Amino acid sequence: xxxxxxxxxxxxxxxxxxxxxxxxxxxxxxxxxxxxxxxxxxxxxxxxxxxxxxxxxxxxxxxxxxxxxxxxxxxxxxxxxxxxxxxxxxxxxxxxxxxxxxxxxxxxxxxxxxxxxxxxxxxxxxxxxxxxxxxxxxxxxxxxxxxxxxxxxxxxxxxxxxxxxxxxxxxxxxxxxxxxxxxxxxxxxxxxxxxxxxxxxxxxxxxxxxxxxxxxxxxxxxxxxxxxxxxxxxxxxxxxxxxxxxxxxxxxxxxxxxxxxxxxxxxxxxxxxxxxxxxxxxxxxxxxxxxxxxxxxxxxxxxxxxxxxx
Amino acid sequence: xxxxxxxxxxxxxxxxxxxxxxxxxxxxxxxxxxxxxxxxxxxxxxxxxxxxxxxxxxxxxxxxxxxxxxxxxxxxxxxxxxxxxxxxxxxxxxxxxxxxxxxxxxxxxxxxxxx
Numbered sequence: 001x002x003x004x005x006x007x008x009x010x011x012x013x014x015x016x017x018x019x020x021x022x023x024x025x026x027x028x029x030x031x032x033x034x035x036x037x038x039x040x041x042x043x044x045x046x047x048x049x050x051x052x053x054x055x056x057x058x059x060x061x062x063x064x065x066x067x068x069x070x071x072x073x074x075x076x077x078x079x080x081x082x083x084x085x086x087x088x089x090x091x092x093x094x095x096x097x098x099x100x101x102x103x104x105x106x107x108x109x110x111x112x113x114x115x116x117x118x119x120x121x122x123x124x125x126x127x128x129x130x131x132x133x134x135x136x137x138x139x140x141x142x143x144x145x146x147x148x149x150x151x152x153x154x155x156x157x158x159x160x161x162x163x164x165x166x167x168x169x170x171x172x173x174x175x176x177x178x179x180x181x182x183x184x185x186x187x188x189x190x191x192x193x194x195x196x197x198x199x200x201x202x203x204x205x206x207x208x209x210x211x212x213x214x215x216x217x218x219x220x221x222x223x224x225x226x227x228x229x230x231x232x233x234x235x236x237x238x239x240x241x242x243x244x245x246x247x248x249x250x251x252x253x254x255x256x257x258x259x260x261x262x263x264x265x266x267x268x269x270x271x272x273x274x275x276x277x278x279x280x281x282x283x284x285x286x287x288x289x290x291x292x293x294x295x296x297x298x299x300x301x302x303x304x305x306x307x308x309x310x
Numbered sequence: 311x312x313x314x315x316x317x318x319x320x321x322x323x324x325x326x327x328x329x330x331x332x333x334x335x336x337x338x339x340x341x342x343x344x345x346x347x348x349x350x351x352x353x354x355x356x357x358x359x360x361x362x363x364x365x366x367x368x369x370x371x372x373x374x375x376x377x378x379x380x381x382x383x384x385x386x387x388x389x390x391x392x393x394x395x396x397x398x399x400x401x402x403x404x405x406x407x408x409x410x411x412x413x414x415x416x417x418x419x420x421x422x423x424x425x
Contacts, residue, residue: 049365146381
């Protein structure tokens with residue numbers, strides 16, 4: 001029975017991906033990609049990766065889909081697309097891509113057995129962190145450096161996006177609100193955020209011991225913020241705003257500060273004293289969640305499009 | 311090997327391999343940059359899924375999968391998103407400045423026959 005479910009999921013994933021290659025319009029392709037992201041989230045639950053499933057559904061399907069749909073609307077005035085490759089070029093490319101796939105498949109089938117794993121090591125050190133969710137422990141304790149650098153990558157990407165604003169608009173606000181806000185959107189933007197914020201707080205809190213965590217909670221918060229801005233219920237923030245920039249860097253800054261405290265308290269960068277490991281980790285998570293929400297929301301909002309109204 | 315002998319790990323690993331190939335095909339064959347960005351995301355999703363198969367196979371110590379690759383994939387998804395956002399912003403700027411959404415040289419000015 002579960003094999004049937006898995007096969008159906010795989011078939012749908014492949015069908016949607018193939019549809020993206022053949023769809024005429026970009027919008028059709030993007031809608032297929034959003035469905036693909038949600039189904040892929042289901043697929044991740046089938047291989048026992050619930051944390052990844054939540055992230056994939058929220059970011060891979062949801063926020064990326066919104067970003068792409070907005071881009072498509074922005075490009076709608078374009079001329080019909082240029083000629084793509086000829087039949088011969090496509091055939092050659094297809095053969096090459098099939099070879100890549102076959103190579104990867106051979107690798108998948110040739111995985112060593114028994115599989116190498118760090119699960120016992122992760123489990124052995126889990127009591128020292130006070131956490132119950134091994135994935136959160138990896139993200140914020142064992143491999144905290146990766147997570148810290150990833151936050152920096154997010155900030156760098158945001159700086160990159162902002163710097164694409166025309167000179168005269170630097171420091172201004174991005175524009176999300178359409179000229180005419182449809183009533184259902186305004187209604188949803190009033191109804192959903194309380195639930196979304198509640199879910200985000202829950203996900204962030206429960207992430208210490210069960211699937212969930214900063215990324216997932218941050219993405220849900222970002223989605224709620226975007227919804228409110230899209231419906232025009234709250235103005236888009238000016239990118240020069242001090243409070244906004246503080247929110248963006250507060251999470252990573254706290255992370256770095258606690259990391260340096262590790263030298264004094266636990267003998268190394270990003271190491272936590274065992275007795276207060278869990279409060280420290282939950283504190284970092286809370287601050288990071290807000291920063292991630294702000295960063296993701298602004299990444300989707302894009303560069304400034306309205307002059308700063310000082 | 312019969313299909314029934316495949317565990318979910320191998321099945322989704324193979325699916326990831328196929329997705330990577332399909333994503334690569336989209337990136338190479340489509341000239342529209344927006345479609346290429348979608349293809350890039352499918353390519354990435356396929357690679358993550360192969361890594362997810364590795365994680366599933368590493369199940370042990372009471373966990374359903376090896377948490378280390380799972381955490382790396384979460385980090386990867388977030389980084390892929392930020393790269394996508396930057397790519398989309400670049401594309402919109404390109405479009406605003408030139409009115410084009412491809413990287414092909416403007417063909418009407420220099421008609422060249424492709425070999």
